Amino acid sequence: xxxxxxxxxxxxxxxxxxxxxxxxxxxxxxxxxxxxxxxxxxxxxxxxxxxxxxxxxxxxxxxxxxxxxxxxxxxxxxxxxxxxxxxxxxxxxxxxxxxxxxxxxxxxxxxxxxxxxxxxxxxxxxxxxxxxxxxxxxxxxxxxxxxxxxxxxxxxxxxxxxxxxxxxxxxxxxxxxxxxxxxxxxxxxxxxxxxxxxxxxxxxxxxxxxxxxxxxxxxxxxxxxxxxxxxxxxxxxxxxxxxxxxxxxxxxxxxxxxxxxxxxxxxxxxxxxxxxxxxxxxxxxxxxxxxxxxxxxxxxxxxxxxxxxxxxxxxxxxxxxxxxxxxxxxxxxxxxxxxxxxxxxxxxxxxxxxxxxxxxxxxxxxxxxxxxxxxxxxxxxxxxx
Amino acid sequence: xxxxxxxxxxxxxxxxxxxxxxxxxxxxxxxxxxxxxxxxxxxxxxxxxxxxxxxxxxxxxxxxxxxxxxxxxxxxxxxxxxxxxxxxxxxxxxxxxxxxxxxxxxxxxxxxxxxxxxxxxxxxxxxxxxxxxxxxxxxxxxxxxxxxxxxxxxxxxxxxxxxxxxxxxxxxxxxxxxxxxxxxxxxxxxxxxxxxxxxxxxxxxxxxxxxxxxxxxxxxxxxxxxxxxxxxxxxxxxxxxxxxxxxxxxxxxxxxxxxxxxxxxxxxxxxxxxxxxxxxxxxxxxxxxxxxxxxxxxxxxxxxxxxxxxxxxxxxxxxxxxxxxxxxxxxxxxxxxxxxxxxxxxxxxxxxxxxxxxxxxxxxxxxxxxxxxxxxxxxxxxxxx
Numbered sequence: 001x002x003x004x005x006x007x008x009x010x011x012x013x014x015x016x017x018x019x020x021x022x023x024x025x026x027x028x029x030x031x032x033x034x035x036x037x038x039x040x041x042x043x044x045x046x047x048x049x050x051x052x053x054x055x056x057x058x059x060x061x062x063x064x065x066x067x068x069x070x071x072x073x074x075x076x077x078x079x080x081x082x083x084x085x086x087x088x089x090x091x092x093x094x095x096x097x098x099x100x101x102x103x104x105x106x107x108x109x110x111x112x113x114x115x116x117x118x119x120x121x122x123x124x125x126x127x128x129x130x131x132x133x134x135x136x137x138x139x140x141x142x143x144x145x146x147x148x149x150x151x152x153x154x155x156x157x158x159x160x161x162x163x164x165x166x167x168x169x170x171x172x173x174x175x176x177x178x179x180x181x182x183x184x185x186x187x188x189x190x191x192x193x194x195x196x197x198x199x200x201x202x203x204x205x206x207x208x209x210x211x212x213x214x215x216x217x218x219x220x221x222x223x224x225x226x227x228x229x230x231x232x233x234x235x236x237x238x239x240x241x242x243x244x245x246x247x248x249x250x251x252x253x254x255x256x257x258x259x260x261x262x263x264x265x266x267x268x269x270x271x272x273x274x275x276x277x278x279x280x281x282x283x284x285x286x287x288x289x290x291x292x293x294x295x296x297x298x299x300x301x302x303x304x305x306x307x308x309x310x311x312x313x314x315x316x317x318x319x320x321x322x323x324x325x326x327x328x329x330x331x332x333x334x335x336x337x338x339x340x341x342x343x344x345x346x347x348x349x350x351x352x353x354x355x356x357x358x359x360x361x362x363x364x365x366x367x368x369x370x371x372x373x374x375x376x377x378x379x380x381x382x383x384x385x
Numbered sequence: 386x387x388x389x390x391x392x393x394x395x396x397x398x399x400x401x402x403x404x405x406x407x408x409x410x411x412x413x414x415x416x417x418x419x420x421x422x423x424x425x426x427x428x429x430x431x432x433x434x435x436x437x438x439x440x441x442x443x444x445x446x447x448x449x450x451x452x453x454x455x456x457x458x459x460x461x462x463x464x465x466x467x468x469x470x471x472x473x474x475x476x477x478x479x480x481x482x483x484x485x486x487x488x489x490x491x492x493x494x495x496x497x498x499x500x501x502x503x504x505x506x507x508x509x510x511x512x513x514x515x516x517x518x519x520x521x522x523x524x525x526x527x528x529x530x531x532x533x534x535x536x537x538x539x540x541x542x543x544x545x546x547x548x549x550x551x552x553x554x555x556x557x558x559x560x561x562x563x564x565x566x567x568x569x570x571x572x573x574x575x576x577x578x579x580x581x582x583x584x585x586x587x588x589x590x591x592x593x594x595x596x597x598x599x600x601x602x603x604x605x606x607x608x609x610x611x612x613x614x615x616x617x618x619x620x621x622x623x624x625x626x627x628x629x630x631x632x633x634x635x636x637x638x639x640x641x642x643x644x645x646x647x648x649x650x651x652x653x654x655x656x657x658x659x660x661x662x663x664x665x666x667x668x669x670x671x672x673x674x675x676x677x678x679x680x681x682x683x684x685x686x687x688x689x690x691x692x693x694x695x696x697x698x699x700x701x702x703x704x705x706x707x708x709x710x711x712x713x714x715x716x717x718x719x720x721x722x723x724x725x726x727x728x729x730x731x732x733x734x735x736x737x738x739x740x741x742x743x744x745x746x747x748x749x750x751x752x753x754x755x756x757x758x759x760x761x762x763x764x765x766x767x768x769x770x
Contacts, residue, residue: 192616195652231577264583267584
């Protein structure tokens with residue numbers, strides 16, 4: 001498996017869609033339309049249209065999973081290590097689709113989009129989008145691309161939640177599903193950290209009840225929110241390896257309130273970078289969607305096994321040993337429920353020390369497991385036809 | 386052991402002190418004085434002055450560890466469950482002293498105190514206080530109270546750091562030391578969360594480089610800082626038991642950005658309460674002091690065993706199974722180093738699901754272990770004399 005090959009130059013597409021009469025109904029009951037989803041594709045759809053893999057991104061991700069835009073060699077995709085010729089999601093074999101989520105701010109309709117009814121950004125009048133709504137919108141995109149059935153849906157973290165939603169909401173549309181570093185429901189700890197991140201934004205005076213688009217945005221609260229998230233995505237080991245106090249700092253009395261630990265300036269940099277690329281209201285909407293996700297409640301009347309009884313695809317479930325935000329215990333719990341519903345499941349906890357973000361970094365074991373699983377699904381598929 | 390008895394009405398004392406010529410030298414090299422320490426005492430000092438136990442508080446604690454002030458029955462001490470007649474720190478046997486830390490804002494000199502030189506609050510001109518400085522100031526208090534040798538020093542979290550500092554800085558002044566839920570050095574994760582908390586404050590426009598005393602204080606940043614701290618002090622289990630989503634919330638689509646999870650309103654309440662009782666600059670100074678604490682670097686040239694070779698007292702080290710901020714592994718590490726230095730150590734990891742805050746809540750096992758250990762130390766003491 002090679003990691004040096006890129007898919008090369010790619011292009012962002014925009015899909016405008018709506019149910020008749022021009023609107024999609026959100027789970028909260030609100031209707032809105034037409035809507036836009038930004039997406040990218042890599043590789044070629046086979047004549048039988050049976051090699052499509054849908055990649056679903058995490059909280060602040062976007063549709064740009066691989067390659068680079070014309071004239072912008074410096075901006076690689078967020079899953080460059082996984083997507084490309086000869087890689088785990090092999091673009092010489094598979095047709096890869098990556099769609100930005102509804103409610104986001106990277107080209108898809110979200111709170112920062114213009115409400116045609118008012119000519120101004122939706123802000124808080126945007127419907128309170130759910131993981132189900134995101135998947136419903138993706139279903140329109142897949143229909144639009146003429147794909148009857150996806151070979152696989154794959155994603156990490158909130159992307160994994162969309163994978164799970166796909167598997168039970170549209171069982172006949174997916175042959176296999178790969179939730180990575182994910183959960184069927186957030187832990188109380190994960191919700192608490194998201195809640196603090198949201199409080200950081202909405203208590204920033206510049207937030208103005210979400211109507212900051214013509215003013216100074218709530219950069220202070222948003223940067224803090226990002227820093228909180230960032231720490232929870234890493235493990236102690238990862239932080240230590242990256243930013244252990246330098247010898248000069250050890251035991252020396254502190255001299256100023258400048259961030260004298262490297263970890264501090266790194267976090268501040270993450271926070272500052274984030275405010276330039278992401279919309280604060282989108283962060284509120286997307287964290288809320290993830291916090292409210294509960295597969296057992298939505299599809300199983302409280303029982304996870306019952307929820308998975310709606311599914312029929314094969315699963316590959318991956319977790320990471322150092323991920324304390326989406327711990328392996330949560331993956332084991334979903335695997336148990338899948339087995340209880342007689343589903344075919346492969347499960348692996350990958351040993352890493354990079355925390356929750358492990359799925360985003362170069363990880364040969366993850367690549368190998370995904371490649372092998374996809375290959376098996378593809379061959380079973382060919383045999384069946 | 387009874388937990389119903391209180392020490393009754395107590396009074397806050399203020400000790401003004403200074404080295405000649407009226408100043409104390411801080412580890413950073415700055416000199417300041419006279420300084421004040423707020424403290425309280427419970428029980429009576431024995432004629433031999435050999436029954437004194439110094440209680441050291443955590444980050445945002447104060448000198449009010451037990452009892453209540455005249456006319457204020459509603460404000461019990463923060464370690465009411467541990468201090469009183471018949472309790473672990475039995476006031477019919479021991480003379481308990483609890484001192485507020487230097488750099489704090491509960492009656493001791495800190496950044497919000499008036500600088501006599503300018504007639505205005507010190508703010509950032511206050512010296513960057515260390516755990517060593519706090520202990521140096523407490524040593525002045527103990528001398529002032531006429532105590533030659535403490536029977537024990539005891540404290541949790543940052544209080545435990547002061548306990549460790551006492552044991553190696555003033556070995557002849559302590560017969561025993563009880564660090565609880567503590568560490569000889571913060572993990573990278575603990576520093577990272579503190580760093581985000583500090584960033585929340587210093588990036589609040591109202592912080593004004595620390596000069597907010599005559600203006601609106603940085604309540605937004607400070608409340609967020611407290612919320613971050615609060616989540617790290619609890620375990621997932623504790624959060625879940627306290628604030629699991631109510632059935633009505635499970636799987637139901639979110640309706641608004643009001644904090645629809647109970648955990649959210651609880652955290653917001655914690656943040657709001659905190660800004661009224663604590664000074665933002667003190668939080669910056671005290672978290673910095675804890676982050677810079679490194680026993681091995683300060684006293685052992687990088688070796689923890691070498692650092693403990695300065696100590697001579699008996700130790701009781703306690704940790705809690707659900708404490709992920711000061712994990713048991715850190716306590717085990719210090720116990721190992723103590724043993725390597727031939728010190729007498731008892732160690733216990735107490736099974737709890739309340740996270741780091743376990744040392745603050747009613748815990749019969751902690752009370753029992755502390756009571757038994759103190760009794761042994763006291764009897765050994767009597768035999769030796």
